[in-house]
Amino acid sequence: xxxxxxxxxxxxxxxxxxxxxxxxxxxxxxxxxxxxxxxxxxxxxxxxxxxxxxxxxxxxxxxxxxxxxxxxxxxxxxxxxxxxxxxxxxxxxxxxxxxxxxxxxxxxxxxxxxxxxxxxxxxxxxxxxxxxxxxxxxxxxxxxxxxxxxxxxxxxxxxxxxxxxxxxxxxxxxxxxxxxxxxxxxxxxxxxxxxxxxxxxxxxxxxxxxxxxxxxxxxxxxxxxxxxxxxxxxxxxxxxxxxxxxxxxxxxxxxxxxxxxxxxxxxxxxxxxxxxxxxxxxxxxxxxxxxxxxxxxxxxxxxxxxxxxxxxxxxxxxxxxxxxxxxxxxxxxxxxxxxxxxxxxxxxxxxxxxxxxxxxxxxxxxxxxxxxxxxxxxxxxxxxxxxxxxxxxxxxxxxxxxxxxxxxxxxxxxxxxxxxxxxxxxxxxxxxxxxxxxxxxxxxxxxxx
Ligand code: HEM
Numbered sequence: 001x002x003x004x005x006x007x008x009x010x011x012x013x014x015x016x017x018x019x020x021x022x023x024x025x026x027x028x029x030x031x032x033x034x035x036x037x038x039x040x041x042x043x044x045x046x047x048x049x050x051x052x053x054x055x056x057x058x059x060x061x062x063x064x065x066x067x068x069x070x071x072x073x074x075x076x077x078x079x080x081x082x083x084x085x086x087x088x089x090x091x092x093x094x095x096x097x098x099x100x101x102x103x104x105x106x107x108x109x110x111x112x113x114x115x116x117x118x119x120x121x122x123x124x125x126x127x128x129x130x131x132x133x134x135x136x137x138x139x140x141x142x143x144x145x146x147x148x149x150x151x152x153x154x155x156x157x158x159x160x161x162x163x164x165x166x167x168x169x170x171x172x173x174x175x176x177x178x179x180x181x182x183x184x185x186x187x188x189x190x191x192x193x194x195x196x197x198x199x200x201x202x203x204x205x206x207x208x209x210x211x212x213x214x215x216x217x218x219x220x221x222x223x224x225x226x227x228x229x230x231x232x233x234x235x236x237x238x239x240x241x242x243x244x245x246x247x248x249x250x251x252x253x254x255x256x257x258x259x260x261x262x263x264x265x266x267x268x269x270x271x272x273x274x275x276x277x278x279x280x281x282x283x284x285x286x287x288x289x290x291x292x293x294x295x296x297x298x299x300x301x302x303x304x305x306x307x308x309x310x311x312x313x314x315x316x317x318x319x320x321x322x323x324x325x326x327x328x329x330x331x332x333x334x335x336x337x338x339x340x341x342x343x344x345x346x347x348x349x350x351x352x353x354x355x356x357x358x359x360x361x362x363x364x365x366x367x368x369x370x371x372x373x374x375x376x377x378x379x380x381x382x383x384x385x386x387x388x389x390x391x392x393x394x395x396x397x398x399x400x401x402x403x404x405x406x407x408x409x410x411x412x413x414x415x416x417x418x419x420x421x422x423x424x425x426x427x428x429x430x431x432x433x434x435x436x437x438x439x440x441x442x443x444x445x446x447x448x449x
Pocket of ligand 1: 323
């Protein structure tokens, strides 16, 4: 028995057209019309299923984690950008790298970076003070991108990127659009062909690579200089069995991966959160009340993290409705039974936080922005994987605590000083390009709180 096809299937191109022109509408329509499982077909023999039910998410990401791989068109395109690092690698190689990186993400280590995160956020506060006085609008998406870039470069690499931030931001935007296009087109010239498009791609990639190479060279030359402990740990890591260090290429891939995954995602989480706070003023007022009550006039610190449940709930709800990683894919290495079907070895499985986070069986008023869903005691009867913005199982995001602590400290620092308002009538449009970004940026008016 076959599962129903994703709506909008066309002869020859299958579901490519729908997934290319309106991916979010296509998958939400599949959920609405077909329910938990839909079959999807792309040219070139790539077939698979969308799985929306939390139990099915668990089947693929947790129960059968060893029987799926990242050998998918999406990850192949991403490899062009971030190489074979933690996000894209598989098997024994991935496991070894994950073990090396894991200690750097220990909760205590991340909390220790809190004061630095707040200090770097204050630079954004200075910029916004100027904008508020001048009455100008700020592109909040870009502003958050620069801030999170600063944070990841400073805390993980020990590098000041202020000079390069604008270039790197632009390069990453270009790269993500380019890669996305490679995923959803039936064919594009391989990146090694000297086409104008490929040249632009490689130039953009090099401008990101240069920042990373500089950081690696500096840390190698001055291992004891303050900052960048994480980079130092990667440089000094040795294989338990062979005693070998990572090759230069491995090291570079891991650092580019963490540099990219570590700032682009958190920036979008923050950008979406500012847009939600503007659209739902009651939530903004409640957030402000919690920050005033807990912090008074003092700066926030990482130790406040557990004491700010509403702030964390606002971020969680933002990640529910606008999950930065909106889709994840896997290739099945063996037949896997899911619900009433057996999904064949060699096919693809797509899991989408964007769709599952709106599943009407698990979320009341799914389109409503309501942080109360994430307050203590709420949603106790909901399956855990009805919500999986950071993935699940062994390949779960290594940086979830880093991202949530950072976003909490940024929000707590800035939301007490500023109110951000979208221009009247503007409803930001989510653009799914690898990550979910506000299409065309997020122009907002900044005024003092
Ligand atoms: C709001 C922010 C973030 C979101 C929503 C997010 C989301 C995700 C998701 C969904 C995955 C799993 C992908 C899959 O299963 O295919 C993932 C993996 C990963 N993330 Fe994040 N992430 C965020 C922040 C970060 C940060 C701050 C870092 C690093 C500092 C980071 C580093 C990674 C790495 C290295 C992996 C691969 C882990 C592995 O497979 O071992 N992420 N992330």
